[in-house]
Amino acid sequence: MIYEWLYNITGSSILSMFVVSLLPLFVFILPFALLAVLAERKVSAHMQDRLGPMRVGYHGILQTVADIIKLLQKEDLVPAATDKKLFNFAPLLVFAGSYAVFAAIPFSSIFIGSQIQLGIIYIVAVTGLVVAGILMAGWASNNKYSLLGAMRSAAQIISYEIPTLLIILTIIMITGTLSLYTLSELQTSYFWNWMILGGPATGLQKILYIPLMIIGCLVIYISTLAEVNRTPFDIPEAESELVSGYHTEYSGMKFAMFFLAEYANMFAVSAIVAIIFFGGYQSPFGYLGNAIGLHWLVPIEQFFWFTAKGLFFVFVQMWLRWTLPRFRVDQLMAFCWKYLIPISFVILLLAGLISLI
Amino acid sequence: MALKTEEMVLNMGPQHPSTHGVLRLELQLEGEIIKDVIPHIGYLHRCFEKHSEAMTYPQVIPYTDRMDYLASMYNEFGYALAMERLMGIEVPERVEYIRVIMGELQRIASHLVALGTYGADIGAFTPFLFCFRDRERILHLFEITCGARLLYNYIWIGGLSNDLHPDFIRLTKEFIKDFKPNLKELNDLLSFNAIFIERTADVGILPLETAINYGVTGPNLRASGMKWDLRKDDPYSVYNKFDYEIPVGSGEKGKIGDCWDRYFIRVREMEESLKIIEQAIEQIPDGDVKSAIPKRVKPPEGQIYTRVENPRGELGYFIISDGSLNPSRVKVRAPSFVTMQVFPELCKGFMVADVVAILGSIDIVLGEIDR
Numbered sequence: 001m002i003y004e005w006l007y008n009i010t011g012s013s014i015l016s017m018f019v020v021s022l023l024p025l026f027v028f029i030l031p032f033a034l035l036a037v038l039a040e041r042k043v044s045a046h047m048q049d050r051l052g053p054m055r056v057g058y059h060g061i062l063q064t065v066a067d068i069i070k071l072l073q074k075e076d077l078v079p080a081a082t083d084k085k086l087f088n089f090a091p092l093l094v095f096a097g098s099y100a101v102f103a104a105i106p107f108s109s110i111f112i113g114s115q116i117q118l119g120i121i122y123i124v125a126v127t128g129l130v131v132a133g134i135l136m137a138g139w140a141s142n143n144k145y146s147l148l149g150a151m152r153s154a155a156q157i158i159s160y161e162i163p164t165l166l167i168i169l170t171i172i173m174i175t176g177t178l179s180l181y182t183l184s185e186l187q188t189s190y191f192w193n194w195m196i197l198g199g200p201a202t203g204l205q206k207i208l209y210i211p212l213m214i215i216g217c218l219v220i221y222i223s224t225l226a227e228v229n230r231t232p233f234d235i236p237e238a239e240s241e242l243v244s245g246y247h248t249e250y251s252g253m254k255f256a257m258f259f260l261a262e263y264a265n266m267f268a269v270s271a272i273v274a275i276i277f278f279g280g281y282q283s284p285f286g287y288l289g290n291a292i293g294l295h296w297l298v299p300i301e302q303f304f305w306f307t308a309k310g311l312f313f314v315f316v317q318m319w320l321r322w323t324l325p326r327f328r329v330d331q332l333m334a335f336c337w338k339y340l341i342p343i344s345f346v347i348l349l350l351a352g353l354i355s356l357i
Numbered sequence: 358m359a360l361k362t363e364e365m366v367l368n369m370g371p372q373h374p375s376t377h378g379v380l381r382l383e384l385q386l387e388g389e390i391i392k393d394v395i396p397h398i399g400y401l402h403r404c405f406e407k408h409s410e411a412m413t414y415p416q417v418i419p420y421t422d423r424m425d426y427l428a429s430m431y432n433e434f435g436y437a438l439a440m441e442r443l444m445g446i447e448v449p450e451r452v453e454y455i456r457v458i459m460g461e462l463q464r465i466a467s468h469l470v471a472l473g474t475y476g477a478d479i480g481a482f483t484p485f486l487f488c489f490r491d492r493e494r495i496l497h498l499f500e501i502t503c504g505a506r507l508l509y510n511y512i513w514i515g516g517l518s519n520d521l522h523p524d525f526i527r528l529t530k531e532f533i534k535d536f537k538p539n540l541k542e543l544n545d546l547l548s549f550n551a552i553f554i555e556r557t558a559d560v561g562i563l564p565l566e567t568a569i570n571y572g573v574t575g576p577n578l579r580a581s582g583m584k585w586d587l588r589k590d591d592p593y594s595v596y597n598k599f600d601y602e603i604p605v606g607s608g609e610k611g612k613i614g615d616c617w618d619r620y621f622i623r624v625r626e627m628e629e630s631l632k633i634i635e636q637a638i639e640q641i642p643d644g645d646v647k648s649a650i651p652k653r654v655k656p657p658e659g660q661i662y663t664r665v666e667n668p669r670g671e672l673g674y675f676i677i678s679d680g681s682l683n684p685s686r687v688k689v690r691a692p693s694f695v696t697m698q699v700f701p702e703l704c705k706g707f708m709v710a711d712v713v714a715i716l717g718s719i720d721i722v723l724g725e726i727d728r
Contacts, residue, residue: 048486144367148389148709232552234480323546325553326480328710329389 029102033263036314037064043315044322074252079141082249086140090133091250091257097129098261101268106181108281108302119180120168123272124161127227130265131157134246137258141249149245152329153229159336160226160233166344167220170351171276174199174209184280191284196277208354216347217277219340221313224269226332228262230317232324233332270313274306281306364392367709371400375478375713378723382712389708394701401727409687414440414654415514417687422508424689425725427470430463430499431667433512438593439663439674440514444656451644452516453595458529458637459499459511461630465536466495467668468623468630471720475620476547478717479556484547491539494532498525516650526638533631540627548621557620558611561703561715565614571699575670575692577719580606580622581614587666599636601629616718623720655682669693669720689728693721 007016038053038061045052053060078084104119106112116122131154138150175195177183186200187193196213198206226233247258274280281302289297327335367384370376379400385392405424409417421432434456441448473488496506501522503511511518547553563573568581578585586603588596604625606618658680664673670692677686696719703715 044482048483049490050486144365148367232480322483324481325476325547325550325556327552328556328708330708331555 028107029099029260029264029267032267033260034064034068036263036266037067037259039315040318040321043318047319047322068256071252071256076253077251079143079249081142083140083142086136087249088254090137090140091254091261092133093136094130094133095257095261095264097126097133098264098268100126100129102264104180105268105271106184106275106280107306108299109181109185110299112181116179118178120172120178120183120276123180123268124165124168127157127161127268130261137250138246141246143249146246146248149248153246155329156229156233156332157227159333160223160340163219163223163336163340163344164227166341166348167216167223168276170212170216170344170348171195173348174201174351174355180275180280184275184282187279187282190286191279194277194279194282194284205354205357208357209351212347212351212354213277215343217273219344219347220276221273221316223336223340224273225317225320226336228265228269228317230266230321232320232326234321234326266314266317267310270310270317271306273313274309278309279305280309369712371397375474375717377474377716377721380716380721380723380726382716384709384712386709389710391704391707391709391712394704394712396697396700398697398723398726401723403728405728406687406689409684411683413682414656414684417684418513419508419510422510423724424691424728425667425669425672425693425722426507427722428463428467428668429507429509430459430511431467431665431672433509434460434594435663435665435667435672435674437512437514438665439661439676440654440656442663443659443661443676443678444514444651444654446515446649446651448515448649449644449646450595450642452646452649454637454641455517455521455646456512457594457596457599458634458641459502461633461637462495462498462529464630464668465627466492468627469495471623471668471717472543472547472620475717475720476553478713479553481547481550481553484543487539487543487546491536494528494535498528498532501525501528513650514654516648517646520646526641529634529638533635536631540624544624548624554610554617556710557616557714557718560611560616560707560711561619561718562612563614563619563699563703567699567702568614571702572695573670573699574695575666575668576622576626577619577670577696579604580619582606582608587664587671591664593663593665595637596633598640599633601632604629616714619718619720653682655680664690667692669722669725670696691725691728693723693725697721697726 007013010016041063042052042060044050053063056062056066078087101123104112104116104122134153134157135150138146138148138153141147171183172178175183175186177186187195191197193200196210196217198209198213201209247255250258283301283305287298287301289295289301365386367386369382369384371379371381376382381397381400383395383397385394403423405420409420412420418433418436421436422429424432437456440446469488469492473485473492476482476484476488499509499511500506502525503509503519505511563577563581565581565583568578568583573581574585582605584603584605587593589603604622606613606622608615608618609621610617656678658678660675660677662673662675664671666672671690672692673690675686675688675690676684679685700716700719703719704712707715
């Protein structure tokens with residue numbers, strides 16, 4: 001969408017493609033990561049009876065900027081025993097994996113990097129790159145803790161992709177679309193059209209869908225938590241056991257890449273939950289722009305609603321992180337294979353039956 | 358073709374976030390399953406026992422502080438008690454009461470560190486800060502009393518270095534009042550959290566038989582189901598004047614003597630300690646805390662073994678006097694040191710993540726193991 005618009009203005013396809021591909025990074029990911037790191041520290045501090053960063057700027061709002069400057073200045077340290085090529089490449093791959101997700105996410109009805117018809121499948125596929133990056137980092141570090149962390153992480157991400165995919169499959173079956181844009185458009189106008197409340201279906205079908213969708217939403221939220229290695233599933237970087245898992249040996253900007261990727265991922269999975277179940281960029285109750293006749297206002301409102309929903313789920317992730325202890329690696333696997341996968345299969349089956357009504 | 362597999366040796370520590378000090382564990386792993394654990398201790402050895410021989414008796418007290426640095430008050434308590442028995446000193450009643458109050462406050466402070474860090478080991482970081490918030494109040498009480506927050510040199514042979522601060526009683530009452538709801542909050546947040554129970558129940562089970570064979574004492578022994586507490590079973594000071602219970606492990610969430618039992622026994626001990634402090638504050642008599650301090654500490658020739666129930670178990674002092682101003686020998690029976698020996702038994706067959714859970718649950722202090 002944005003690409004066509006830019007193309008019309010500039011007339012150069014390369015230039016517009018370049019701008020479009022950089023937009024999410026500078027408009028969204030970097031500011032978001034800056035904010036989210038600070039928010040995480042502030043949220044955790046207030047949950048724990050502390051103040052959090054207070055020195056840099058008003059109530060510490062510039063703390064992350066100071067941290068980034070510090071990270072930039074740091075020596076780029078590569079331990080002697082590492083596999084240097086893989087070691088240097090791994091953070092890029094991890095970051096690329098989480099960055100590429102943003103290409104297909106519809107921030108509003110006109111701000112979509114690439115309107116791929118297979119949006120959902122694309123997102124699930126590029127997230128797979130992250131696993132490769134993490135394994136690479138763990139192996140190349142030549143450190144037992146890193147290797148254990150990377151192995152755990154790979155096992156965990158791959159396992160938890162199954163329930164995620166099964167729920168996504170259910171949604172695809174109900175709505176008949178793979179495009180995130182079409183999916184968002186289906187849930188238009190009011191919040192009772194959101195998938196969590198049965199989506200665009202009507203009558204008995206809608207009522208039957210609601211419990212399935214609520215359980216499905218929980219399943220997908222839990223499994224995406226595991227996919228981005230957040231508490232209670234943060235065992236790949238469990239600091240009390242594995243120091244910091246696969247990125248133990250990294251410092252400076254390479255560490256910052258992992259860090260940035262983690263926060264970008266946090267938002268990406270929250271955005272997926274928001275798109276699939278909570279109407280994506282759709283407002284819960286109509287648009288102010290339509291009501292007062294200023295139609296150019298609508299995409300801005302949509303952008304607002306989308307980020308608000310995404311940030312809400314990011315906040316829930318932080319909330320969980322500072323409340324819950326972490327699972328042990330076998331319990332984590334048991335939880336996925338014994339509970340989440342059977343539940344999502346049942347949901348898939350029931351949703352299929354209901355759609356026959 | 359069968360894949361060739363081999364055991365991996367993972368070196369945990371001495372610089373590791375959850376070895377609670379400078380402990381080095383050599384883990385022999387098969388995948389993530391523990392085959393064997395070899396603890397390497399001694400990174401914090403400061404020759405306490407040998408050093409004491411060159412000191413006069415009162416000069417040893419600051420050194421006892423530095424053994425179990427989370428329960429310094431109790432180390433001094435034990436040493437002072439041993440010396441008083443050796444020299445036959447009767448201490449004023451007020452001194453005994455203050456020692457008990459300090460000792461129990463120290464027990465709460467020590468258990469708070471144990472529980473908080475245990476939560477952090479399991480991955481819940483918030484309880485850690487809640488516990489330290491409450492411990493801070495206790496440290497403040499110590500600070501107004503003797504000026505130090507960690508290493509007090511407060512309990513002297515025959516008396517105390519200072520009387521209580523005028524605000525002490527009021528602040529202690531306020532602390533008890535505020536601490537009770539906080540303890541409930543800790544239970545809601547951590548003790549009865551489903552994930553926490555999943556992680557700790559049925560993990561690192563210490564059978565009573567093994568515990569007795571290894572000489573494990575304190576909360577770890579009681580969690581295995583034995584009602585053995587020196588405050589009741591070998592009473593010293595004024596402990597027999599108070600009404601309190603000795604909690605024992607019940608196997609509520611798993612088998613008796615698992616990590617959860619060892620964790621929860623400490624929560625319940627804090628409640629009992631609060632009871633003791635409340636009663637002691639009510640009954641505390643007036644008096645001079647320095648009246649019985651001897652001018653010159655020169656015990657008669659002889660030897661004594663005195664044991665007290667410190668937050669980690671039976672802390673024993675064996676002192677041999679040759680009649681001079683310096684001790685001929687000071688031997689300490691350190692509860693953490695004894696508990697550490699049973700640790701490899703607890704770990705076998707569990708996973709790497711459980712090592713952290715088990716190590717946290719036996720609550721060792723490296724300063725005391727290495728001395």
